[in-house]
Amino acid sequence: MANGWSLLIGLVVIVALCVGAYFLSPKGENQTIWRSTLILSFASCYIMWAITFLAQWHPLIEPRMAKLRHGYPGGS
Incomplete structure (x- = not known):
């Protein structure tokens, strides 16, 4: 499921x-600590997953084969 809906579905779940x-x-007496710990953990895990997902979905650098001959696209 590699589309934009993954981010929205993940956000709804989080x-x-x-x-x-x-x-x-x-x-x-520790209710505030429990709340903040769980909410920050869920939010941090979602942000890390979303950054990783988006980095693979729209890479900034395209991979290139270095061993192509001159006449082919992408060759050196």
């Missing part, structure tokens, strides 16, 4: 997980 982490975090 937002749902963040909302779930906000409301379902254990009650107590």
Whole structure:
């Protein structure tokens, strides 16, 4: 599934997980730490995945074969 919908579907899943982490975090004196840790972890993992996905989807540098002869496109 290598299209733009992957990013949107992933974002919807991460937002749902963040909302779930906000409301379902254990009650107590450490509730804020639990919430922030889970939400930041989900967001960081999504951002890392999205950057990796986009880097492979639209590469800035195209690979080139170095051993092509002069008469062929991409040859040196």
